[in-house]
Amino acid sequence: MGGKQDSTKSESMATTKTAPDLLNSSIFSFKSLKLKTKQQELLIRVSILGLVYVLAFIARLFSVLRYESMIHEFDPYFNYRTTLFLTEKGFYEFWNWFDSESWYPLGRIIGGTLYPGLMVTAALIYWTLRFLRFFVHIREVCVLTAPFFASNTTLVAYFFGKEIWDTGAGLVAAVLIAICPGYISRSVAGSYDNEAVAIFALLLTFYLFVKAVNTGSLAWALGSAFGYFYMVSAWGGYVFIINLVPLYVLVLLITGRYSMRLYIAYNCMYILGMLLAMQIRFVGFQHVQSGEHMGAMGVFLLMQVFYFLDWVKYQLNDIKLFQTFLRITVTSAILVGGVALGVGTASGYISPWTGRFYSLLDPTYAKDHIPIIASVSEHQPTAWSSFMFDYHILLFLFPAGLYFCFKRLTDATIFIVMYGLTSLYFAGVMVRLILVATPAVCLISAIAVSATVKNLTSLLRTKQKVPQSGSTKGAGSSKASSKVTLDQSQPFQKNGAIALLLGVFYLLSRYAIHCTWVTSEAYSSPSIVLAARGAHGNRIIFDDYREAYYWLRQNTPTDAKIMSWWDYGYQITAMGNRTVIVDNNTWNNTHIATVGRAMSSYEDEAYDIMRSLDVNYVLVVFGGVTGYSSDDINKFLWMVRIGGGVFPVIKEPDYLVNGEFRVDKGASPKMLNCLMYKLCYYRFGELTTEYGKPTGYDRARGVEIGNKDIKLEHLEEAYTTSNWIVRIYRVKPPTNRL
Amino acid sequence: MAARIGIFIVFVAVFLSIPAFSSAQDLQIVNAERRIDLSSHIVKAFLTVKVENIGKDPAAEMLLAFPPTQIKNLAMVQALAVTGKKKKKTYVPLDVKPTEQPDAPNDTGYFRVSFVSPLGPGETITLEVLYILTHSLEPFPVEITQSESQLVYYHDSAVILSPYHVKQQTTFVKTPSTRVESFTSIEPANRAGKEIKYGPYKNHAPNSYTPVIIHFENNSPFAVVEELEREIEISHWGSLQITEHYKLTHGGARHKGVFSRVDYQSRRSVSGASSFNGLLAVLPPRVNSVYYRDDIGNISTSHLRTGFRKSELEFEPRYPLFGGWRATFIIGYRVPLEDYLFEASDGRRYLNFTFGCPLVETIVNKLTVKVVLPEGSKDPSAVLPFTVNQDLQVKYSYLDIVGRTVVVLQKDNVVPTHNVPFQVYYTFKPIYMLAEPFMLVSAFFFVFVATLAYVHIDLNIVRK
DSSP: OHHHHHHHHHHHHHHHHHHHHHHHOHHHHHHHHSOOHHHHHHHHHHHHHHHHHHHHHHGGGHHHHHTOSOOOSSHHHHHHHHHHHHHHHOHHHHHTOEEOSSSTTTOEETTTSSOTHHHHHHHHHHHHHHHTTOOOOHHHHHHHHHHHHHHHHHHHHHHHHHHHTOHHHHHHHHHHHHHOHHHHTTTSTTOOSHHHHHHHHHHHHHHHHHHHHHHOOHHHHHHHHHHHHHHHHHOTTHHHHHHHHHHHHHHHHHTTOOOHHHHHHHHHHHHHHHHHHTTSTTTTTHHHHBGGGHHHHHHHHHHHHHHHHHHHHHHHOOHHHHHHHHHHHHHHHHHHHHHHHHHHHHHTSSBOOOHHHHHHHSTTHHHHHOHHHHTSGGGSOOOHHHHHHHHTTHHHHHHHHHHHHHHTOOHHHHHHHHHHHHHHHHHHHOGGGHHHHHHHHHHHHHHHHHHHHHHHHHHHHHHHHHHHHSOOGGGOOOHHHHHHHHTTTOTTHHHHHHHHHHHHHHHHHHHHHHHHHHHHHTSOOOSSSEEEEOTTSOEEEEOHHHHHHHHHHHHSOTTOEEEOOGGGHHHIIIIIOOEESOOTTOOOHHHHHHHHHHHHSBHHHHHHHHHHTTOOEEEEEOOTTTTOOSSHHHHHHHHHHHHHHHOTTSOGGGGOBTTBOOOSTTSOHHHHHBHHHHHHHTTGGGOOOSTTSOTTEETTTTEEOSOOOOOOSSEEEEEEOTTSSEEEEEEOOOOOOO | OHHHHHHHHHHHHHHSOOOOOSGGGGEEEEEEEEEEEOSSSSEEEEEEEEEEEOSSSOEEEEEEEEOHHHHTTEEEEEEEEEESOSTTOEEEEEEEEEEOOTTOGGGOEEEEEEEEEEEOTTOEEEEEEEEEESSOEEESSSEEOTTSOOEEEEEEESSOOOSSEEEEEEEEEEOSSSOEEEEOOOSSEEEETTEEEEEEEEEEOTTOOOEEEEEEEOOSOOEEEEEEEEEEEEETTTEEEEEEEEEEEEOSSEEOSOOOHHHHHHSTTTTTTTOBOOEEEEEOTTOEEEEEEETTEEOOOEEEEOOSSOEEEEEOOSSOBOTTOEEEEEEEEEEEGGGTEEEOTTSOEEEEEEOSOSBTTOEEEEEEEEEEOOTTOEEEEEEOSSOOEEEEEEEOOTTOSSOEEEEEEEEEEEOGGGOOEEEEEEEOOGGGGGHHHHHHHHHHHHHHHHHHHHHHOOOOSSOO
């Protein structure tokens, strides 16, 4: 802040100087336009930041250019639908919205079961633009929310980097995070998900907290509390903040870095943050009752004990007396705390940790206990390759940055080290959490890059300046440069520095190329529209999802209930505008298991289940014609597992042959006659999919199907899309028994 | 023959009350020939009548009569007077207006055709009348499966309903294919290939009516746009933005039961014969920035061919339309302003644009054309060759303060024949064009001024 004020002051001084010059003579005016070094630096910094801001935005627009301005994937469709509702009906209606279109017949209280931050943000942007007479469509706002917040994140990264290291590190951090694939993967245009704003909120909260710790200012702590509030309103990942910050405080306490600044920062942030967070209905009293939040409260109490002891120490002024007092207080405090925690847990007042939290601490937990969490691909443990894919050179720069951090240990660097290490652990547990680790990795890597480049350039400069002035005073006061001047006698130092600098620039340019490539190839596909290369190199578009959803929207009764696997629930409600049995919210495992059971039962049994759920249409996704591999047959084992987890009649081995999942002639009889198999392969046996292959050749699995003569008794084909990717069946009313 | 005429008179007595037209008796139709084209779902009838004044006074007009079942589906009636002989024929368009007759039998509807010059006693005139009927083919069976082809009923009268005495008349009905399940035979009537001929009948009393039913196969696309909203936004910066919201449906026999993709894609000729997939829109020649989308995004199945006289947009809805299925979509495009906006001699500006629906062979049940005039336009007035409901609205678009005047023209039952130019006149001062750039410039200016002020103001309470 100080630096900024200085620069603005000098700028104003410069302008006051130039004014008389301009009046006096035009010859001097040109000279006076030349900026001072400090002003030049400011100008360069501001323009770099401006360019990075723009870059972060446009790098995320690949999907809009390749496809169109549309919402991607699954969850964003729910967010889009709720945002649409919010802008149409207003905030109070939104807050009290009971959605009968999902989770039939249970319904869902939307206002109380979502994080409204994203929707409210988009709606506010929309309303602001409308107020300014920019009549944009809400869809455009939703599509561009993620890139916009990514741009804002780069600014926060700059200030954060400046806070923990220097402006150079801040700039590098801003550039790195602007194009880091780990972050881009969740913030391309159209990826309208909670994470889009949450990463911004997360980094902002951390930055403001570190600033508060560094300055001891109530204002920054207050800002941090509000940042935390925004984060809580936006994403369930706020739990990371409320555990990392106390952990950080605890580490500072242990390492003897307790200070009044820390006391102010943490207390203000915790109390206000907690009160604000409790205003979000989805969080509410969980913030003081659930196990995940207990750590923060414990550290808060510990902080008071510390302060109290400090005060007693000051009052007693006697070491022996104080130590007895210390012993008594600490023992009783631990006892009281332990008893309170025990009683709270036993009485059920403090709820135990949730399954997701467990699965974070123990990567094998979900696999054994909660198949529904394990079935989601983004909850899988991270492979090495995806680290390499998402971080590229940052993976090597990260340890280097840690080295620099440890070399210059301050309150701020301790924070970033802790943030980096913990989040990297979580990133290893779950693929999607790479996102949370990305800002830390970028910041620490930025420190490495900035420190290295700074050392090398100062080395080059001092060598040049030595013969000219004979003194090294002007070269800067960093340790590295003074060291360099001391051992000037080393040969080839200049050449070595140049080579190293070139190496750094090569690495960074490789990084930029890699990021662009990854963004354009891997992360810019909307997954609603599939694109493939044809035999002649032309682009073929499979728009089957929207074809099916629009068919549902236009040609089925408005109160029709659609049964499908839960992956497609949000899309059906948003694009098809029809009631679904289960959707991506997955809050009721039994309901999902019922659908899983129906899909894996024989048709008659499934018919009874579907009748009991009032199902009118069944939708399955089938990739056998196009070779689209993430279809329902490949997801089928998870349906069996989840169904079997609640209904023991469904047994996984019934669907396997010698532990192998097959759909061809060698498949198990139960597999060949279950509802999912029948619906996917109905009349597929008559079709020739590939030249030179028999009819009924499944291109996704590369086999000829085992059951070509499928008869449906209680269902009939209602619609199949042009590439067979989505197939919709009508459930017939029961036949009259007379 | 006389006996048959007697039967007809009984018919008339049953269906209609006894006519009592005084003026009607002054005219008689010497010869009438009617050709009804049933090949698409828009029924076109060409009527050539030779009218003679047998009264004592000159007649300035004549009446065309339509039965009540047709009058509500009547999209358009046009009449031309033919003068000259075979090769030197000239056609003069005549004024046709719907009219009420106080003693109309059984809700018969009338149109009054005004002659160019009154028809003197004993004179004859030949008229060519074109009338177009919509929703007049009734599917039977009402529901069909994917493999069946669509059969429809057409109801009409074998003789022309007219308030005048008709001396001789013939009716030809053209069906789309040779498959005709049945037709009411009124002797002399016969069928040859795709044509059914009724007549010639001689000497029919006024208001004769002989109902006939023709049951035949018609697999032409029954593309019915239930609602079409065309918004034409004028920008004096050089372009005309047209946005068209369609609610399309298949108006034929409803689809029943299974839709089988295997059958649809492998046996296309027999399976889903009555369904349609491709549509063609005829757009203006220098069209650009064409898009085709719906509520959930872009639809990728479309091709645009631009040409000198017209552009053609070939597109497919997301799914083939079977009977009763619906599809809504939006087509938008931009055309250069200079082709459509002109300055009238009195200094006013006027837009000259096509009225109807650009899709070929479609019926529009309800068409709303909204002409969005630039901000600051005054005194709008629309000029159309037929009657429409007119209204004014205000629309807010980008950077609008007072809003834009919107001229709303609304018409029901529109067919491709309505694709005729219409004009919207308004006054506009060019200075208003600069309002929006000025606003933007001043907004930026204020941002810079505010920044300057912020930099120079020291908000600290304590001086550092």
